[in-house]
Amino acid sequence: xxxxxxxxxxxxxxxxxxxxxxxxxxxxxxxxxxxxxxxxxxxxxxxxxxxxxxxxxxxxxxxxxxxxxxxxxxxxxxxxxxxxxxxxxxxxxxxxxxxxxxxxxxxxxxxxxxxxxxxxxxxxxxxxxxxxxxxxxxxxxxxxxxxxxxxxxxxxxxxxxxxxxxxxxxxxxxxxxxxxxxxxxxxxxxxxxxxxxxxxxxxxxxxxxxxxxxxxxxxxxxxxxxxxxxxxxxxxxxxxxxxxxxxxxxxxxxxxxxxxxxxxxxxxxxxxxxxxxxxxxxxxxxxxxxxxxxxxxxxxxxxxxxxxxxxxxxxxxxxxxxxxxxxxxxxxxxxxxxxxxxxxxxxxxxxxxxxxxxxxxxxxxxxxxxxxxxxxxxxxxxxxxxxxxxxxxxxxxxxxxxxxxxxxxxxxxxxxxxxxxxxxxxxxxxxxxxxxxxxxxxxxxxxxxxxxxxxxxxxxxxxxxxxxxxxxxxxxxxxxxxxxxxxxxxxxxxxxxxxxxxxxxxxxxxxxxxxxxxxxxxxxxxxxxxxxxxxxxxxxxxxxxxxxxxxxxxxxxxxxxxxxxxxxxxxxxxxxxxxxxxxxxxxxxxxxxxxxxxxxxxxxxxxxxxxxxxxxxxxxxxxxxxxxxxxxxxxxxxxxxxxxxxxxxxxxxxxxxxxxxxxxxxxxxxxxxxxxxxxxxxxxxxxxxxxxxxxxxxxxxxxxxxxxxxxxxxxxxxxxxxxxxxxxxxxxxxxxxxxxxxxxxxxxxxxxxxxxxxxxxxxxxxxxxxxxxxxxxxxxxxxxxxxxxxxxxxxxxxxxxxxxxxxxxxxxxxxxxxxxxxxxxxxxxxxxxxxxxxxxxxxxxxxxxxxxxxxx
Numbered sequence: 001x002x003x004x005x006x007x008x009x010x011x012x013x014x015x016x017x018x019x020x021x022x023x024x025x026x027x028x029x030x031x032x033x034x035x036x037x038x039x040x041x042x043x044x045x046x047x048x049x050x051x052x053x054x055x056x057x058x059x060x061x062x063x064x065x066x067x068x069x070x071x072x073x074x075x076x077x078x079x080x081x082x083x084x085x086x087x088x089x090x091x092x093x094x095x096x097x098x099x100x101x102x103x104x105x106x107x108x109x110x111x112x113x114x115x116x117x118x119x120x121x122x123x124x125x126x127x128x129x130x131x132x133x134x135x136x137x138x139x140x141x142x143x144x145x146x147x148x149x150x151x152x153x154x155x156x157x158x159x160x161x162x163x164x165x166x167x168x169x170x171x172x173x174x175x176x177x178x179x180x181x182x183x184x185x186x187x188x189x190x191x192x193x194x195x196x197x198x199x200x201x202x203x204x205x206x207x208x209x210x211x212x213x214x215x216x217x218x219x220x221x222x223x224x225x226x227x228x229x230x231x232x233x234x235x236x237x238x239x240x241x242x243x244x245x246x247x248x249x250x251x252x253x254x255x256x257x258x259x260x261x262x263x264x265x266x267x268x269x270x271x272x273x274x275x276x277x278x279x280x281x282x283x284x285x286x287x288x289x290x291x292x293x294x295x296x297x298x299x300x301x302x303x304x305x306x307x308x309x310x311x312x313x314x315x316x317x318x319x320x321x322x323x324x325x326x327x328x329x330x331x332x333x334x335x336x337x338x339x340x341x342x343x344x345x346x347x348x349x350x351x352x353x354x355x356x357x358x359x360x361x362x363x364x365x366x367x368x369x370x371x372x373x374x375x376x377x378x379x380x381x382x383x384x385x386x387x388x389x390x391x392x393x394x395x396x397x398x399x400x401x402x403x404x405x406x407x408x409x410x411x412x413x414x415x416x417x418x419x420x421x422x423x424x425x426x427x428x429x430x431x432x433x434x435x436x437x438x439x440x441x442x443x444x445x446x447x448x449x450x451x452x453x454x455x456x457x458x459x460x461x462x463x464x465x466x467x468x469x470x471x472x473x474x475x476x477x478x479x480x481x482x483x484x485x486x487x488x489x490x491x492x493x494x495x496x497x498x499x500x501x502x503x504x505x506x507x508x509x510x511x512x513x514x515x516x517x518x519x520x521x522x523x524x525x526x527x528x529x530x531x532x533x534x535x536x537x538x539x540x541x542x543x544x545x546x547x548x549x550x551x552x553x554x555x556x557x558x559x560x561x562x563x564x565x566x567x568x569x570x571x572x573x574x575x576x577x578x579x580x581x582x583x584x585x586x587x588x589x590x591x592x593x594x595x596x597x598x599x600x601x602x603x604x605x606x607x608x609x610x611x612x613x614x615x616x617x618x619x620x621x622x623x624x625x626x627x628x629x630x631x632x633x634x635x636x637x638x639x640x641x642x643x644x645x646x647x648x649x650x651x652x653x654x655x656x657x658x659x660x661x662x663x664x665x666x667x668x669x670x671x672x673x674x675x676x677x678x679x680x681x682x683x684x685x686x687x688x689x690x691x692x693x694x695x696x697x698x699x700x701x702x703x704x705x706x707x708x709x710x711x712x713x714x715x716x717x718x719x720x721x722x723x724x725x726x727x728x729x730x731x732x733x734x735x736x737x738x739x740x741x742x743x744x745x746x747x748x749x750x751x752x753x754x755x756x757x758x759x760x761x762x763x764x765x766x767x768x769x770x771x772x773x774x775x776x777x778x779x780x781x782x783x784x785x786x787x788x789x790x791x792x793x794x795x796x797x798x799x800x801x802x803x804x805x806x807x808x809x810x811x812x813x814x815x816x817x818x819x820x821x822x823x824x825x826x827x828x829x830x831x832x833x834x835x836x837x838x839x840x841x842x843x844x845x846x847x848x849x850x851x852x853x854x855x856x
Contacts, residue, residue, distance in 0.1 A: 347708020
């Protein structure tokens, strides 16, 4: 770039605009590094923009790519919103690639990456005028919306009359639906629409630090020296003269400050002083007035942990396999260039210790570390290990944190005070300027795929970030994704393998229980087979712990009408409601809709509704009946909605205060329970009926992961697998711990069908409120796709999605399948342009899912 002072900013705006825009700098600003937020004009609105680059000349105009005023003048940004950048400049190419590959507006990509609550934008508010306040109450009683009105008055007029204005959300809904009253009342001066600037909902917190002038802080924040508060005394006066009489409270406060200062070399937080002596509040004012103390403000970081994670000591030595793996990892990390590894280590082989030693090597090389886990539940396990080893160098980034906590953790990483980021998929955007190691634990897990909005896959982006920032990428799993293992076999990843457990503990013995062969009075398969009940009883008698797994929560997964036999469905989704007995509610696990248990059938209006099926809540009830003296605990989304409850249950299991732990997939990965010697899998083939080409792979992975929780201590483990499809290859191979057999079976099947890794997929999803319009547009775009597709691309569909209605929106999909990435993306780009020109396209949302993980 030219040495001439840049005068043009390239900005990505937080709006559905795919190209970047050009702005002049705000008044008084000549140059800024990338990563700053700006407040910029966009049409008649004001929105947040993200500075990507500065240039001495404006870029060439293309398709409205510059936000110019009439006459061709480039508009100026209004305000710089940050003192320092919110992301490092090294991440800009990363954001550009994501926007291009996932066909997503780049400003919204960055908005997704940053902590929530940092967008500032103008919003339109519908406000009642004085004239409207007089006329609308009586007018509303005599005026009714037409039957075909897009929005009944009852949905918004009461709030307008009660509050004098509508909320931003309701205003947006009314403006979007355009009821006839809106324009008429606006023309008559009864209402008006204001533009208001919404400020950030999160910001930094500060706290007051106190110190004695005789004992200045060992370390001051960079801007604190100029902000130290002192009292200016009269000339000749001596605030420390023995003639100055201190009040008893002041004397006590000074004595306490002196005591606390011994352990607080950087000053004493005011809150800590008040906790020890509540009466110090007034005393501090007097002491400050006489210069007995000084204070300054510094940033306070909110605690993301709640309680300290457990401590794990560093093992004295590695196993031979761990040493061999580190011998290949360490030179790659020190080489400071992109090197991808796939670590295939069986459950209990010590992958976590590999992660820790590799992180040590990256930090020793002066670089940073990013650790991804598929779920928050798994993050809590790694937190303890990494905090035990690296202390305050660790920061957390996941959705379980409050907005303020997440912003603070982001700031610690951005400033360099923390060098290790741990979190779920969104942590891939952690603001690390120079990551030397990126770890993806349980790399096979589909939870790494974001299923709405920006539909990225964090595992794939980890590899991309490694390329962009020359980092070592370590993908780890006991059951690697078939596509990842294929890449390793093809030489794209370096394969590392650990085939033995730590201390050569044996893998658990696995027994298949064929439920079809278990006789019952009803003729239906039992919830618990006699073999599983007997094994649980024996394990209890031996003083060992057991784990019972079912990947389905609630008491009953459906409720049937006894009279007409139909299931009770959600009013907003085409799914059955799940009965939760403790809450006595029927719940939809997709949209959150709920209705009382004592409801009428929606078809025949009968009141005889009976629960059917089962979930973890029912397992817990049945096991309490079988084993009344046993100590039971349950871990699923219903029992562990906050971090404290989750950690409380895990601690109870570790402390042997639980005999039987019941749970969903959140208990299957990463947990080390040395006293668990029995695992019972209630329904192994639950996922085999899902219409997805990965169903068998995921069943094998889930069974292998939960099987791996048994026998990790001194006692050998045992696993009982209940199934109705004992002959299915995924279950038979999981019994034999045979990943290689699963891979060979799956890779051959996918090669015949052209599915990944032999081909690439892009799913075009249509959803809208009117079923016929969704169908019409999906069929029309399908015709266009067939006409424009190259010979190497197959167009499948369009057809209704397996879940054809969710949240009152009807859903269709169109699947594109081909071997080459570039032709698929060219076709998608063309289809997006064609779709925008179709009549009615604004009423049906079209979204692209590149490399889909979920076909539902």
